Amino acid sequence: MSERIPKIVVVGGGAGGLELVTKLGKKLGKKGKAEITLVDSTSTHIWKPLLHEVAAGTLDSHEDEIEYLSQANCSGFRFRMGKMDGLDRKNKQISLAPTINKEGLEIIPRRHFDYDYLVIAVGSVSHDFGIKGVKDHCLFLDTTKQAETFQNKLLQAYLRAHTQGRPLDEGQLNIAIVGAGATGVELCAQLYEVSHLLTAYGLDEVKPTDVKITLIEAADRILPGLPENISAAAHEELSKLGVEVLSGERVVEVTPDSIKTESGKVVPAPIKVWAAGIKAPEFLKDIAGLETNWMNQLVVRQTLQTTLDDDIYAIGDCCACKWQGHDENVPPRAQAAHQMASLVYKSIRMRMAGKEAPEYHYHDYGSLVSLGRYGTVGNLMGNLSRGSMMIEGLMARMMYLSLYKMHQVALFGPFRVLMLSLSHLFRRSVHPKIKLH
Known part of the structure; x- marks a missing residue:
C-alpha cells in the first residue's frame, strides 16, 4: 500500500502565494511527492504594485494577467476558485463559501479541503478607519476589478466633458487621492500622464489644465514610511507635475462631491480614491482561535508559523511578523512576500524530511x-x-x-x-x- 502524500493548501494567489505554489508544484507536485492546491476568489493574477497603472489605464490588465488554471497546468499544482470563510483546525480542513454569479445563481457550491500544511496568503484590503462616507463615496484599488472600475469612471468623466458642448463646470474633473504612500504617489503621476495622452488621442475639448489632482496625507510628509530625502524628492517631482499636496491633513468625512479634513479644509472632487491604510481581510479576525492583531493580521513566529498552530503559515500583508532588530513588524511590501514565499517553501520541504522549520530574516533591499x-x-x-x-x-x-x-x-x-x-x-x-x- 502506497504512503499517503501530504496535502499542501495555499490560500491567496498574490505575489507570495502564486510564487510559492509554482515552486512547490514544480519541485513536489510534478514528482508526486505532495498534492499542491491554490485557492483564490478570482480566476486571474496581476502583480498588485501594477494596479495603479491599471486604474490609470496605462496598463491593460487583460494583457498582463495570469490565468491561475494555466499556471497550475504548467507548474504541477491545482487551482480551485472560491473564497475561504472558515477553518477547522482540529480536522485540518478549510471551507470555501459558495460562488454566486451576477444573476444571484450559485455556480459553485460550498466546498471543504483537507490539508496537512496550510499557508494563508490573502494579502490586504483598504482600511477606512471607520471614517464617515469613505465606503460609500471613495474608490479603492485593492483588486483588478476595483482598478478597472476606477479606469472606467475616469474615462467616462473625460468623454462626458469632451462632448457636453459647453465649458466645464468648476472642479468637474477634480481627482482627490487620500493616502500618500507608494500607491497614492504613483497614481498621481500616472493620472498626470493620462491627462496629456487623452488630449493627444483626440479628447482635446479637455485640456490637461482642466484636471486638478490633489493628494491628501495625514502625516507631515508624503511617503512617511520611507526616508525623508526620498519623500522630499517625490514631493518636488509631484509639484512640478502640478499635483497639489496636502500633508498633515487628516480626513474626517467624505461626501459625494468633496473630502473634509480635521483642519476645516474642503477638497471638492467628484472622483475620490482611498489609499490611506491597509488591514487583513475581515474573515481572518480571530479565525479558529488563532492570534490576530488590530489589523486582522495573523500573528506569526519567526518561522512564519502561526503562534498557536505549527501547521498553519501566514505570509505577505496578512501576517504580522516581528522584524528582527527593529521595534516594528516586517513592512507590507512585495519584496517581503517574495522572501516569505521562499522561506515557507524551504520550511515545508525541511519539515517533510523530519527537520525543524528555519527562521525568517527580512532583508530590506x-x-x-x-x-x-x-x-x-x-x-x-x-x-x-x-x-x-x-x-x-x-x-x-x-x-x-x-x-x-x-x-x-x-x-x-x-x-x-x-x-x-x-x-x-x-x-x-x-x-x-x-x-x-
Whole structure:
C-alpha cells in the first residue's frame, strides 16, 4: 500500500502565494511527492504594485494577467476558485463559501479541503478607519476589478466633458487621492500622464489644465514610511507635475462631491480614491482561535508559523511578523512576500524530511517609487550599498522595472520572461499608450 502524500493548501494567489505554489508544484507536485492546491476568489493574477497603472489605464490588465488554471497546468499544482470563510483546525480542513454569479445563481457550491500544511496568503484590503462616507463615496484599488472600475469612471468623466458642448463646470474633473504612500504617489503621476495622452488621442475639448489632482496625507510628509530625502524628492517631482499636496491633513468625512479634513479644509472632487491604510481581510479576525492583531493580521513566529498552530503559515500583508532588530513588524511590501514565499517553501520541504522549520530574516533591499515616465526615486539598502543610498532617474527606473521581472522569473523562468518582454515591446509599437475603452 502506497504512503499517503501530504496535502499542501495555499490560500491567496498574490505575489507570495502564486510564487510559492509554482515552486512547490514544480519541485513536489510534478514528482508526486505532495498534492499542491491554490485557492483564490478570482480566476486571474496581476502583480498588485501594477494596479495603479491599471486604474490609470496605462496598463491593460487583460494583457498582463495570469490565468491561475494555466499556471497550475504548467507548474504541477491545482487551482480551485472560491473564497475561504472558515477553518477547522482540529480536522485540518478549510471551507470555501459558495460562488454566486451576477444573476444571484450559485455556480459553485460550498466546498471543504483537507490539508496537512496550510499557508494563508490573502494579502490586504483598504482600511477606512471607520471614517464617515469613505465606503460609500471613495474608490479603492485593492483588486483588478476595483482598478478597472476606477479606469472606467475616469474615462467616462473625460468623454462626458469632451462632448457636453459647453465649458466645464468648476472642479468637474477634480481627482482627490487620500493616502500618500507608494500607491497614492504613483497614481498621481500616472493620472498626470493620462491627462496629456487623452488630449493627444483626440479628447482635446479637455485640456490637461482642466484636471486638478490633489493628494491628501495625514502625516507631515508624503511617503512617511520611507526616508525623508526620498519623500522630499517625490514631493518636488509631484509639484512640478502640478499635483497639489496636502500633508498633515487628516480626513474626517467624505461626501459625494468633496473630502473634509480635521483642519476645516474642503477638497471638492467628484472622483475620490482611498489609499490611506491597509488591514487583513475581515474573515481572518480571530479565525479558529488563532492570534490576530488590530489589523486582522495573523500573528506569526519567526518561522512564519502561526503562534498557536505549527501547521498553519501566514505570509505577505496578512501576517504580522516581528522584524528582527527593529521595534516594528516586517513592512507590507512585495519584496517581503517574495522572501516569505521562499522561506515557507524551504520550511515545508525541511519539515517533510523530519527537520525543524528555519527562521525568517527580512532583508530590506530598499524602496522605489515610480513617477511614470517623469521619474523614479528610491533608496538602496543592505549589502547593495553598504548602508542606504538614494538613487534617481534612469538607474532607479531600471531597478523598479526589474522588480516585476523578478516576479515573472519566479513564475515562468528566464527564457519565457525574455520572450514576454520582447512581445511587450512589439505590442507597445502598435497599441495605444493608454486603454481607451
